[in-house]
Amino acid sequence: MKKFMFVNRKAPFGTIYALESLEVVLIAATFDQDVSLAFIDDGVYELVKGQNSKAIGIKNHSPTYRALDGYDVEKLFVERESMAARGLSEADLLVPVEVLSSAEMAALMAEQDVVLSF
Amino acid sequence: MLHIVNKSHSQTNSLQSCLRLAQAGAALLLIEDGIYAATTGGAATSGIRDAIKQLKVHVLQPDVEARGMAGKLVDGVTAVDYAGFVDLVAEHSNNQTWL
Numbered sequence: 001m002k003k004f005m006f007v008n009r010k011a012p013f014g015t016i017y018a019l020e021s022l023e024v025v026l027i028a029a030t031f032d033q034d035v036s037l038a039f040i041d042d043g044v045y046e047l048v049k050g051q052n053s054k055a056i057g058i059k060n061h062s063p064t065y066r067a068l069d070g071y072d073v074e075k076l077f078v079e080r081e082s083m084a085a086r087g088l089s090e091a092d093l094l095v096p097v098e099v100l101s102s103a104e105m106a107a108l109m110a111e112q113d114v115v116l117s118f
Numbered sequence: 119m120l121h122i123v124n125k126s127h128s129q130t131n132s133l134q135s136c137l138r139l140a141q142a143g144a145a146l147l148l149i150e151d152g153i154y155a156a157t158t159g160g161a162a163t164s165g166i167r168d169a170i171k172q173l174k175v176h177v178l179q180p181d182v183e184a185r186g187m188a189g190k191l192v193d194g195v196t197a198v199d200y201a202g203f204v205d206l207v208a209e210h211s212n213n214q215t216w217l
Contacts, residue, residue: 007214009135017217041135081138106139110119115214 002113003034008043010118012062013053018046019061021118029071036075036112037068038105039097043118044082049094065095079105120145120206120213121173123152127164132216137165142172147198147206149178157190170194178203 006025010017021037028035039047046062053060068074076097083089083099090099100108109115121140127133133148133155140146146169148156155164156177169175170192179197182188191197198206207213 009132009217040139041131079139102138106141109139109214110141110144110212112212115212117215117217 001032001034003036003111004028004114004116005036005038005109005112007038007040007109007115007117008046009041011042011045012051013056013058017118018043019059021116022061022064024116024118025068025073026071029068029073035073036077036108037073038109039076039078040082040105041079042086044078044086044088047076047078047093047095047097048088049092051094062094068095077105077108120147120210122147122149122213122215123155124148124150124215125217126151127155127160133164136216137169137173140169140173143174145174145176145206145210147176147178147203148181149203150181151185153177153181153185153187156192156195157187158192159190161192166192166195176202176206 006021008021012018051060051062078097078099079102080099081102121136123133123136125132154160155166161167176196176198179199
């Protein structure tokens with residue numbers, strides 16, 4: 001089993017990165033890998049609760065984050081600095097996460113076998 | 119760990135975030151528009167001079183030459199060719215490309 005980290009640094013609807021990341025995460029989980037998700041910079045916006053994309057004609061994929069534990073993907077990490085810079089707190093997020101400092105996130109990233117950026 | 123950045127530091131925050139999350143002793147390779155960060159002109163805003171104290175900073179020479187920046191790199195940066203790029207990837211246990 002390898003340690004995979006998916007690094008999410010993009011807001012949810014402006015580009016396809018957020019959705020693509022989620023799809024690859026589910027694939028990795030299917031293959032029983034050790035999967036972590038990191039939310040850094042604008043990637044934090046992917047986890048904001050109350051997203052409603054009906055009027056922009058794009059599927060709202062944010063509920064999928066809540067389904068991840070069904071695939072044994074339970075390690076969601078948010079960088080504290082990124083969250084604070086956007087005026088957000090854990091209460092604004094739609095799923096339980098572990099909040100890490102930059103140094104803690106850096107250490108976690110360094111110990112991965114594979115890091116994939118989105 | 120090897121960190122790779124391919125965007126100009128004045129266009130996106132990729133380098134800024136990379137430098138925040140790279141551990142001391144890690145390697146950084148600047149490619150494509152990322153190389154501007156390691157030029158004397160770009161260094162004023164890129165933070166590369168501080169980064170050099172903690173990270174092993176490399177630039178991809180073909181991308182430097184293509185942009186007319188040969189001879190304009192800050193001291194302490196190592197230029198590598200394509201084979202050197204491959205060596206860097208092979209030498210490190212993991213890598214991350216900052217999109």
